[in-house]
Amino acid sequence: xxxxxxxxxxxxxxxxxxxxxxxxxxxxxxxxxxxxxxxxxxxxxxxxxxxxxxxxxxxxxxxxxxxxxxxxxxxxxxxxxxxxxxxxxxxxxxxxxxxxxxxxxxxxxx
Amino acid sequence: xxxxxxxxxxxxxxxxxxxxxxxxxxxxxxxxxxxxxxxxxxxxxxxxxxxxxxxxxxxxxxxxxxxxxxxxxxxxxxxxxxxxxxxxxxxxxxxxxxxxxxxxxxxxxxxxxxxx
Numbered sequence: 001x002x003x004x005x006x007x008x009x010x011x012x013x014x015x016x017x018x019x020x021x022x023x024x025x026x027x028x029x030x031x032x033x034x035x036x037x038x039x040x041x042x043x044x045x046x047x048x049x050x051x052x053x054x055x056x057x058x059x060x061x062x063x064x065x066x067x068x069x070x071x072x073x074x075x076x077x078x079x080x081x082x083x084x085x086x087x088x089x090x091x092x093x094x095x096x097x098x099x100x101x102x103x104x105x106x107x108x109x110x
Numbered sequence: 111x112x113x114x115x116x117x118x119x120x121x122x123x124x125x126x127x128x129x130x131x132x133x134x135x136x137x138x139x140x141x142x143x144x145x146x147x148x149x150x151x152x153x154x155x156x157x158x159x160x161x162x163x164x165x166x167x168x169x170x171x172x173x174x175x176x177x178x179x180x181x182x183x184x185x186x187x188x189x190x191x192x193x194x195x196x197x198x199x200x201x202x203x204x205x206x207x208x209x210x211x212x213x214x215x216x217x218x219x220x221x222x223x224x225x226x
Contacts, residue, residue: 034214043116043203044154044217051212089153091215096142098205098215100153 002027002094006101013080014109021075021104023090028068031093035064035075037086038103044089048075080108113137114206116218124226125196131189131221133204140206143187144215145179148201160187194225 036044091098146154160166160181178190
């Protein structure tokens with residue numbers, strides 16, 4: 001059974017810092033991996049999608065990497081801003097379903 | 111980018127009422143739609159997966175007679191919570207994906223359901 005773990009569970013940083021969120025999964029047979037952000041009381045916004053054959057994807061200040069063989073992904077956020085404060089969720093596509101981690105709650109202080 | 115519209119965003123109703131939530135994919139054809147439930151401070155729990163024109167597949171422990179799912183077209187799925195009770199109060203989120211192994215899943219903004 002696929003399990004996804006995210007570390008840390010919560011993170012508080014001052015504005016401007018670069019930061020890394022970690023995601024690990026137990027079964028490397030995945031189609032792809034997605035990073036989402038969720039603001040309080042809202043749905044999920046897709047940030048980046050990495051296919052199983054890819055190593056990384058970039059969008060603006062965000063960079064996600066994937067090491068499928070070791071079951072790890074990282075989300076790098078450069079020059080963090082208060083507006084980046086949210087819960088970040090990692091999910092792997094396992095068969096027809098997404099399996100989610102518990103998320104990292106990020107707070108960027110101004 | 112792809113947009114999934116979920117309606118209503120907030121419902122308050124009396125115990126025993128049935129509530130319908132709609133999920134629409136606005137700019138792509140969603141072969142597969144998903145319904146999730148999220149409890150406070152927890153991650154998403156998949157309730158069921160539906161493919162257009164066929165019956166939904168429910169996750170273990172989810173009552174199919176309680177949570178009726180209809181995926182009548184490639185752009186619309188509905189979740190009906192029948193005879194809702196306070197324990198059904200939760201945040202429900204729908205998601206949609208076009209048909210292909212490499213497509214991302216897109217999510218609606220969720221529906222906050224409160225049963226009095």
